[in-house]
Amino acid sequence: MTGKSDITLTINGRRYPLSVEPRRTLADAIRENCGQTGTHLGCEHGVCGACTVLLDGEPVRSCLMFAVQAEGREIRTVEGLAAGGELHPLQRAFIEHHGLQCGFCTPGFLMLAAGVLEREPDISDADLLDVLSSNLCRCTGYQNIIKAVRAAAAEMRAK
């Protein structure tokens, strides 16, 4: 169908019935159809990672998927990271370690790190650096992002 497809996206546990063209990227659907604008578009060709969301727990570039492909999957975005109003350890660590400046890349980094740490809380520093090199940040020079994610990882392990 080039016409619109009726689908339901599940974002942060909430269901969003939508009617979208197949060409609608998941990122655009999350932002425009579902109004969750915390997921940002930095390049729309899969390099910068600002649009990273969790799809069934794994970080993916939401600009490189079509919304119609995400039906029936669990999508998590930055808006769903804080549980019951309490900030996620990663969110607190980014504030504490000055892991953000303009904040545009931050949702993507948070979701990237959340996906990886939830799966692999004991990740080595070298592997973590590899993971964090997935996304671009133009403000921080990365050092404080790395510090923040390590600190959050330590906290998540301790729990």
Added chain:
Amino acid sequence: MTAPAKGSATWVGRSIRRLEDPALVAGRGRFTADLPAAHWVRFVRSPLASGRIEKISVPEGAMIITAADLAGVGPIRPILHKFDYVPVAQPVLASGVVRFVGEAVAAVVAASAQAAEDIADEVELKIAEAAHVIDARAALADGATAVHAEARRNVIVEGKFATPDFDTTRAAAHRLVRVEARSRRQNATPLEARGGHAAFDPATGRITLTCSTQMPHLTRTAIADLIGMPEAELRVIAPDVGGGFGQKMSLAPEYVVLVWLAKKLRSSVAWAEDRRENLIAGFHSRDQYVELEGAFDQTGKLVALCADVVANVGAYSCFPTTCGVEPLMAMAELPGPYDVRAYKCRARGVLTHTCPMAPYRGVSRPVITFAIERLMDRAAAEFGIEPTEIRRRNLVDRFPYTSATGLVFDDATYRQTMEIACAAIDVPAFRARQRKARAEGRYIGVGFATFSERTGYGTPAFAARGMEITPGFETVEMAMDPSGFVEARIGASPHGQGLRTTLAQIIADEVGVAPERVRVVHGDTDRTPYGWGTFASRSLVISGGAALLAARKVRAKLVKIAGILLEAAPHDIVLEAGVAKVAGTDRAIPIARLARAAYHQTQLLKGEVEPGIAESAVYDPAGTFSNACHAAIVEVDAETGHVAIERFVVAEDAGRLINPMIVDGQIHGGVAQGIANALLEEIVYDDTGNILTTTLADYLPPTAHEIPPIDIHHLETLSDATITKAKGLGEGGTIGAPAAVVNAINDALSPFGVSIDEIPATPQRIRAALRAATTKQ
């Protein structure tokens, strides 16, 4: 966070967490592209560098705006009154001719971004190709085609300077050392590209333009002037801005089109620049040749410096600074932190058929610092001394110091910061390690860069450039509401650097309340006093100075009220931790109570104090220089040309640190962009003027892998140049890093006898130099 920490009597100087962050980490930031709009615009852009527009074929039923529709809209034509500047006009949509690949020729309007793009795909541009010139030196050559007929030999601005003693001093010198430095072209690449949203308000007939800008007030002025509407009918909002680094300081022609469309359609119209557009048309920077000749005496003292600067400014001149900013700043500041009395310079801005240049973090100084720091290292090699030693012999060390071009350096620590960096590196130990590594066929090197960073300069400094639009002052309006909260409305406009937090710290100390009780309002021309915005490492210094002055007025009023209510002399009143106290007694009253009285019980003020608490202050300083030494240790893989940065040291003196955490963040980010400039990022045009780096897989911002930990040391020389004693430092990281890294590369490769004087020093360039050297041997 209810009171300053133990051991610190003030909020200033503490690394409090940013007030901006809770919303941003929760995805609750408000960025321009988050706004819904009734109409979306896609710009049709020129595929050719130069040509005459013959026909624009419009698909049936499509709404497309071209220059012909914008007949009443003036062109962007910034003015400089000095240095033989030739004003050139840039129509907001190309009119008649195109002058660079990516120039907007038409605007397609549709109900969604994708629909607009679908239509734009169908628009056929018929452009008769014309002669073009891409490189600045080629543009200066005899017979080069003219980008604008009015600029002879494509020179749009030319500065000349010479001290009277230059020729004689040079002639008497012991040794001449030359360097021909080249900086390739960069794009500032904020992670949020540009974007605007213009909305018509049927109730008032006004337009609100929300856009990702560093300069909301001047954006309003410029667009109102170009369209011919009263400024009062236009409101400009800069919401959260996803980085700018200078790129969002210059006026985007696209925003003019959006406002015009919103007026015409009486509706809302949005444009979200995509990454490809940003890379080809979102302003470029840094494309320069700098030839230097240093004349040294027998002791290695630089006695005369001669410079020729050729800056490629692209096809048009950016508003408001004009494209003169790069070459003219180069001319004024090229001697850098070195004490040289005889100086001669010619600096030209040259038009080409490429994307226009605009200020980018560091503006000119990354390139001139690179050039003069390469010169110093070459001179050190010729004199057979350490690079740090030649700097010791030449750095300015008496203050105030008036440079050959008349700049006044207030108290600075050029020598001291270099010695700190030297000690951190441990140069003798490094040399031993370097020798050992070479014996094993490994090439490591150390590089230094010392520089001054002119910051926080106000009207006089800009006026000296002859700018028609002369920035400088900042205004802060401050009110305390009846509940005791402070609202500071600032003319400046941050783009992610944490200004809300740092200003709140300054205000909190003065007014005696915690920073979270200070709300800084910015980026809305309806809510804030006219101001300039973020550029030239000025926001904290100038807006901070105005905030301090306004806060002092608020303080004075609070103290007066407290004196009345506590029946004490105002000079005995102390404001702190939310309370006004009579010094040395237990008599106290909450500051919020004073605020209530100021509004709701003005009868208590006995007519001695005007009702309400609302003050305003302006600050417009002469300017100051912060300074730093950067040192890098690199390892060059001689087989692949790959450069790994093993260590990076920054010894910085930016006066008083308002929030050390934020300061270090600025340095980290600046250094990362400087490293990118040194090694990675390059906008590449082919010979036809087509741009080859249109994706982030071709244009290469660094990832976490490419940026090393950065070891930062601070000195805090408290100068009287600013009332907060703080100096700016937003650009410094970007200024020093390219020179430090490339000097380190050259030091590593010194056994090969190569000299890399071009940035970025890509692996391919390094290998080419090594191949040439090997062939020569």
Added chain:
Amino acid sequence: MKPAPFVHHTPRSVEEAVAILAEVASDDGRVLAGGQSLVPTMAFRLAKPAHLVDINAVAGLDRLAVEGDKLAIGACVRHAAFHRPVVAGPLGRLLAFVVRHIAHYPIRVRGTFCGSLAHADPASEWSLVAATLGAELTAVSARGSRTLAADDFFAGIMTTALAEDELLSEARLPLLADDVRFGFYEFSRRAGDYAIAMTLATFRVADGVIVEPKVGIGGVEGTPRRIFEAERALDGRPPDGAAFRAAAEAAVDVVDPLEDIQAGAAYRRDLVRAVTRRALERAIA
């Protein structure tokens, strides 16, 4: 940068997929697997397929299994599947080592092994693995199925021997004997960037000398390929620096490098020398 419109097809079986493909292939129909290369080209509108045959829901294509002396990799097996060895012995380790060079983690979560082969970017790591180890590739269409050797599969830059109605349904890699050594070395500008040059080498050492050497080079020419001249320089010689240098020089001599903004021909030759020797050194490290 919004993709042009297309018709989205979601077959549930290979038969259904190839039937749709037969119908839409001539009307610019393409297979969509992980989409990590195709979707960016659609975003830039360099590709505007009218139909996408989305195979993500096709049953059985995520199969990853040892069959006899081969590792069978279905069309929807993601790169990330190889993060940990998928099979005992050198092959599992080789794939786990190589996979970390492919783009970045979130891309590896979506992108597929077979998709990389079908896309045939000269810088594809998996294409190099397939060419060097001698993969067998199964192409299915409504007309039937056929098996291609990797050598016959890669036809040029982003060009393969697949007909437009064919789906690359599976790739099979030969398992490697326990004593096979491997070395891989890639040069790219940034972490995760496309390879500008890379070498994969495998060999065994018997009686102190190299036997059955395979040296594949990718990112350098239009397609990855084995460099027999380099292999001859290794065969029967002790695995030492002299042999490795000779192999690297042999490779430098015979490659016909691509030129682009990151690397001209001379520079790519420099890199071939470095990555080939280093891959060989890693094989004995």
